[in-house]
Amino acid sequence: xxxxxxxxxxxxVRSGGGFGLALIFFLIVVTxxxxxxxxxxxxxxxxxxxxxxxxxxxxxxxxxxxIFGLDYEDGTLDLLATSPLPPEAVYIAKAAAHWLTTGxxxxxxxxxxxxxxxxxxxxxxxxxxxxxxxxPALSLIGAFGASLTLGVKRGGLLLSLLVLPLYxxxxxxxxxxxxxxxxxxxxxxxxxxxxxxxxxxAAILPLASGAALRIxxx
Amino acid sequence: xxxxxxxxxxxxRFWRLANPKVFMGWSGRxxxxxxxxxxxxxxxxxxxxxxxxxxxxRQGSTVKIIYLHVPAxxxxxxxxxLMFVGALVWLIRRxxxxxxxxxxxxxxxxVMTLIALATGAIWGQPMWGTYWVWDPRLTSFLILFLFYxxxxxLWAAIEDEDTAADLTSVLAxxxxxxxxxxxxxxxxxxxxxxxxxxxxxxxxAKQENISNVFFQPLLLSMAGFGxxxxxxxxxxxxxxxxxxRLKVLQxxxxxx
Numbered sequence: 416x417x418x419x420x421x422x423x424x425x426x427x428v429r430s431g432g433g434f435g436l437a438l439i440f441f442l443i444v445v446t447x448x449x450x451x452x453x454x455x456x457x458x459x460x461x462x463x464x465x466x467x468x469x470x471x472x473x474x475x476x477x478x479x480x481x482i483f484g485l486d487y488e489d490g491t492l493d494l495l496a497t498s499p500l501p502p503e504a505v506y507i508a509k510a511a512a513h514w515l516t517t518g519x520x521x522x523x524x525x526x527x528x529x530x531x532x533x534x535x536x537x538x539x540x541x542x543x544x545x546x547x548x549x550x551p552a553l554s555l556i557g558a559f560g561a562s563l564t565l566g567v568k569r570g571g572l573l574l575s576l577l578v579l580p581l582y583x584x585x586x587x588x589x590x591x592x593x594x595x596x597x598x599x600x601x602x603x604x605x606x607x608x609x610x611x612x613x614x615x616x617a618a619i620l621p622l623a624s625g626a627a628l629r630i631x632x633x
Numbered sequence: 634x635x636x637x638x639x640x641x642x643x644x645x646r647f648w649r650l651a652n653p654k655v656f657m658g659w660s661g662r663x664x665x666x667x668x669x670x671x672x673x674x675x676x677x678x679x680x681x682x683x684x685x686x687x688x689x690x691r692q693g694s695t696v697k698i699i700y701l702h703v704p705a706x707x708x709x710x711x712x713x714x715l716m717f718v719g720a721l722v723w724l725i726r727r728x729x730x731x732x733x734x735x736x737x738x739x740x741x742x743x744v745m746t747l748i749a750l751a752t753g754a755i756w757g758q759p760m761w762g763t764y765w766v767w768d769p770r771l772t773s774f775l776i777l778f779l780f781y782x783x784x785x786x787l788w789a790a791i792e793d794e795d796t797a798a799d800l801t802s803v804l805a806x807x808x809x810x811x812x813x814x815x816x817x818x819x820x821x822x823x824x825x826x827x828x829x830x831x832x833x834x835x836x837x838a839k840q841e842n843i844s845n846v847f848f849q850p851l852l853l854s855m856a857g858f859g860x861x862x863x864x865x866x867x868x869x870x871x872x873x874x875x876x877x878r879l880k881v882l883q884x885x886x887x888x889x
Contacts, residue, residue, distance in 0.1 A: 559807065563800050567790045576786055577804065580779040581811045584818040591822060608821070612814070623807050626724075630799040 416504045423512035437474040437517045438524055444470040445528045456533045463532035464593030471521045471546055472582055478517055479557040480571050482509050487565050496632040503625035510558035518550030541596035549589040552613040556581045559620045562627040585612050651728040653874050660867050671860030678854030686847055698756045700851060704858035706749035712742025717809040720802035732798040736788055737869025741862060743781035750774055769819040776815045780808045
């Protein structure tokens with residue numbers, strides 16, 4: 416399992432693995448926002464928490480079909496299915512690797528990009544914290560969606576359609592926490608609920624995703 | 634005691650109803666009756682509601698959209714519940730009819746969600762002064778709609794029937810959890826304009842939120858929508874069973 420985890424990280428960091436792509440996508444989204452909404456500093460500061468959360472979420476979405484897609488095509492997944500490793504463990508290793516290569520860098524980059532949107536440093540810290548707590552759920556849900564759409568040819572669009580509604584609760588609590596922090600209000604309830612979703616996803620989704628993998632690989 | 638062996642026999646009989654052949658038998662006999670009852674109660678309920686009730690003091694005649702809005706919203710939620718139960722039964726007991734019923738319930742439930750959203754928007758324009766607000770109830774219905782779309786899209790995307798049945802069932806169950814989660818998340822996110830539950834029939838006694846003049850036709854149209862849903866569900870499920878049989882026959886023909 417650890418081997419698989421390290422292998423996945425290695426594959427995605429190497430060229431063509433799409434490690435940097437999510438970050439650059441995030442940067443581009445943040446750059447495009449002022450073009451669309453005008454360069455008014457005060458207005459940007461108001462929408463910055465939501466935009467940064469949404470940008471991170473979409474950047475996360477980009478690399479989802481890679482989680483299982485390539486391994487399914489070249490037969491690695493069939494080999495893994497015959498190995499003693501249960502599919503639940505494969506799912507956890509893959510989701511963890513996905514988080515480490517997208518969720519974590521996105522969280523760390525978000526406060527820096529926040530500067531572009533006139534987000535102050537204090538709020539930036541909360542943004543980073545909320546993303547750190549929230550992106551595991553995004554990776555877990557995304558990997559679940561990817562395991563559902565394994566056998567579907569060109570399933571990228573379908574994957575987004577399935578996964579985005581599942582992202583709603585995380586997005587609500589995450590963006591809400593940052594917005595409350597920006598207004599100087601108490602934000603801890605939102606953060607706690609956000610982490611609750613991540614933990615709940617970590618508890619339930621391995622079972623669901625393991626079942627989906629078994630179905631797809633039989 | 635001596636009622637012990639009865640319970641398993643009852644369940645045996647119950648599950649026999651889900652045998653495709655038995656199902657086609659009883660559903661075919663029952664369908665015309667249910668359809669007639671649905672037509673009757675919808676016609677009386679809606680006519681009664683639209684033409685024979687007084688206008689509300691403040692809302693005028695717009696209040697009458699309740700006879701479409703509330704039953705449709707009710708069936709939209711129950712449709713998802715039914716999909717969830719159908720998916721569970723399929724995953725646990727491998728009853729084909731249950732998963733086909735879930736498949737047939739999805740488009741009906743989706744249309745009910747759309748009806749609830751559309752009638753709500755039409756009512757909201759004169760009452761709230763806007764077609765749409767990001768109110769928790771409205772938002773959670775929109776999310777429910779997206780869940781329906783995702784479920785139907787996954788069915789359409791997978792070629793192998795049993796794989797599709799399994800995967801959509803997993804999605805329906807996970808989706809049910811997240812739909813509940815979203816429901817409470819949007820409450821946290823925004824306090825709404827939408828009124829709370831008006832129609833409660835809990836513990837036999839009706840709360841005094843709504844006058845009997847409006848309540849009786851509403852109950853009737855709710856029953857009508859329920860029966861309509863059941864009719865469409867049975868028609869859809871029977872069609873799915875038949876299309877399965879057709880595929881088997883075609884495959885057999887190609888073998889010969």
